[in-house]
Amino acid sequence: MAPRVLISDKLSDAAVQIFKDRGVDVDFRPELGKDKDKLAEIIGDYDGLAIRSATKVTPKILEKATRLKVIGRAGIGVDNVDIPAASAKGVIVMNTPFGNSITTAEHAIAMMFALARQIPQADASTQAGKWEKNRFMGVELTAKTLGIIGCGNIGAIVAERGIGLKMKVIAFDPFLSPERALTIGVEKVELDDLLARADVITLHTPLTEKTKNVLSAEALAKTRKGVRIINCARGGLVDEVALRAALDSGHVAGAAFDVFGVEPAEENPLFGHPNVVCTPHLGAATTEAQENVALQVAEQMSDYLLNGAISNAVNFPSITAEEAPKLKPFIALAEKLGSFAGQLTDSDIQTVRITYEGAVADQKIKALTSAAIAGLLRPALADVNVVSAPSIAKERGIVVEETTRAAEGDYDSLITLSITSDKYERAVSGTVFADGQPRIVDIKGIKVDAEFAPSMIYITNEDKPGFIGRFASLLGDAGINIATFALGRDRQGGDAIALVEVDGPLPAEVLEKVTALPHVKQAKPLTF
Template sequence: MAPRVLISDKLSPAAVQIFKDRGLEVDFQPDLGKDKERLAEVIGEYDGLAIRSATKVTEKIIANAGRLKVIGRAGIGVDNVDIPAATAKGVIVMNTPFGNAITTAEHAIAMMFAAARQIPAADASTQAGKWEKSKFVGTEITSKTLGLIGCGNIGSIVAERAIGLKMRVIAFDPFLSAERAIELGVEKVDLDELFRRADFITLHTPLTEKTKNIIDSAAIEKMKDGVYIINCARGGLVDEGALRDALDSGKVKGAAVDVFSSEPATENILFGAPGLVCTPHLGASTSEAQENVALQVAEQMSDYLLKGAVSNAINMPSITAEEAPILTPFVKLAEQLGSFAGQLTETSVRCIRLEYEGDVAEMNVKALTAAALTGFLRPLLQTVNMVSAPVLARERGIQVEDVRREQQGVYENYIRLTVITERQERSVAGTVFSDGKPRIIQVKGINMEAELGSHMLYITNADKPGFIGHLGMVLGDSGVNIATFNLGRTAPGEDAICLVEVDGDVPASVLDTINRLEHVKQVKTLVF
């Protein structure tokens, strides 16, 4: 059955067509997002939900979404989605951070010009029949210093445009590398230096606890007299009361604001301030951007629902459409290793360590670690998946480590999962051969080679003559058919492990009989 997608906001007809062309069943109800009760009633019928800003995906809606696998937001902001609730439910939340980047950057540049040349006020005055040339003396932008707070995708475009306008550009961004700064032609500075040197300051950073009110009265005090402030990023980055005071006093000569702490902003402390230019959150509002983000979210959601490719996810490592086929067998291996270890672990876990060696160490190991945690936790939490597993592990106090290194042994790729409990360390390792099938190659330091089937018997025993024959007789007499039989040992006559693939469930009575066999130390059934 084809995956079903609900579009609950106004989205481009071209985006609807993309879903259809990719073979998905799409239900286009552009006004449904405004009716929270109705949305909660019907959301359980869909695998995907495509939204803009009108739909509020609350915890209640997510709780009712039994089939939902992915929420796609056509745009950058996901403030209207309960991310923790979606993550706990295993629902991927995607956005489209690149579809409207140019449009938002252009708006910031336009707002900078509008404030510097007082264009809105001059326009209103002129159209009112006045001719107030002396009243609207502006500020030249050429050779001025522009301070970027945030130099990611949008900020870097603003930097490029500003350099083209012959501005000097300085940037504060903890994640901006020295090499990237040189590539962009900007000077990386700390925040206080940016406040001290910038003639114009523009914000391009998300709203977090660290960035909330990043421009407040103390920050404004450090700025040049007559500075201009532009915010087309997020309401809440600028303390609106402090900015109003600074505009009234003339400390800030002009400000251009597209976003507000509370929206829609029908009232705001900034309104009426001298030198202020306002727009109603138009940063992404061009016909090109609206089309771009709609098409992008349709492609991303289709790729995930049909191929398992994950791009621009807020709560899961990305897996590109190109790497998905290569990564798939390693995802399966990582999940099998986690499941193997999870089914054998009976005490509280302190740490899970993933070691990636050879070719696999160059792959998307975040996705592989998420898959391993999924397998490990599934015996306890049946609904866990790659989205929710890292969060659930963290909630349970399980430390997760991953180590990458170049090939050291005979295998071109190698994954080892080690579980550290209060009492012991236990590891299991595997590889993917050229046939694309995962194999177990080591258990508790004992080498063996086994392909895992749906039903397996795991037996630890002393390596003594007669054990294999006795085990075969018990299974045969009980009508349990052996599919594959794999052995490994530390040394002749010492500890050994037996992995047997069988064709179905093994009754408890048969397990009891095996457990009573001479030389058997432990027997468990494993299901994959």
């Protein structure tokens, strides 16, 4: 019986034809993307779901998707898919991470020209018969400083185009190495330096907790007078209310936005300002980009449904169907070890060393390394996946080293992840026990035994009496239940570590109180 795929958003005819040519039954029903009830009603009949951005794949949809094996997103952003819910159902989620990079970069450059020469405003005036030649005094871009926030795949293309326009290009990106910056011809700077120097600021970073409102009211106040700001990345990177105030005061000369905090943007603080250019999320909207990502997702989904081959999956590495059962628990372990280190790291990562000991060393360690790097980078780069993680790490000059060796300790299999940053070195080890659950067994040389949990607190402290009682009382007073409590220390009275599983997220005010406890050096919330 041929697999069945439902296309619930607009996809090109050529993509539909690829499914048919490969022997996949395909239903093209683009109107379903906006009708979640109807989609939920029929999704149980399909093995694959091909989408763009209109379809929202919620837990409710997935609950009804009893046959679903794969979701293919034509494009990079998968924020319209509930990834944890899909993973829990065993549904592979694929995207097309590089299909529209050039198109998005070109749109940012087009917006920069539109701002510099007030093209939309001048067009409207001229077509109204006004001929206001003296009103529209623009600025040259040559020799101006272009500040790029986020210099990954798209940011690097923008940088290349900016250099071609004879602009001075500076970039802020914690994951951009000095060597990579030199290669692409940009000057790597800190954010405050970029704000102070840039004539034009363009954003090319995903929306994460670390990047949300990266251009806040405080940041905008640090920019030079007359700056122009472009956002073709994600809504939420800029405080739109604060930007409107800066535009009204004349501090910011102009803004060009393709993305907004709420979309579709039927109203927005930026609308109506004479020096603002807006487009309706057109970053990836060219014939070439739409065709590229549509064809790519059709090929990937067909390969998986017909042959079991996985590529560009955001929740599983590219491995064969035969390898999956043995690798799956170790993939989960590697990803969680990486996530543990990534959530605790707030400085430039230079080197990642991953050591595989024992039986795990005989498995497909490239897939495990990809999972570990994806986990490591994801806290800062939301769109990273196990396929794109190695190339993203390479782009940013992060050296990844792998070592395999025979078992030397108490475990049949052991994975140790060590990262070196510009400030410190951190190592964490884990294993998989007979129950198939990944566990942390060593942090910075201190032995612990802890399962990963959705909400955890990581604490480093001096090994002094009274800490556990004070900590437990503090959480109890706040109504927070402790599920598990794992402890370790290097020696009596020395450095100690606690990994605490709690029921639900830790409020910020409680975390502050934990940090203020006597002998506590550091307290960080973790989510897995």
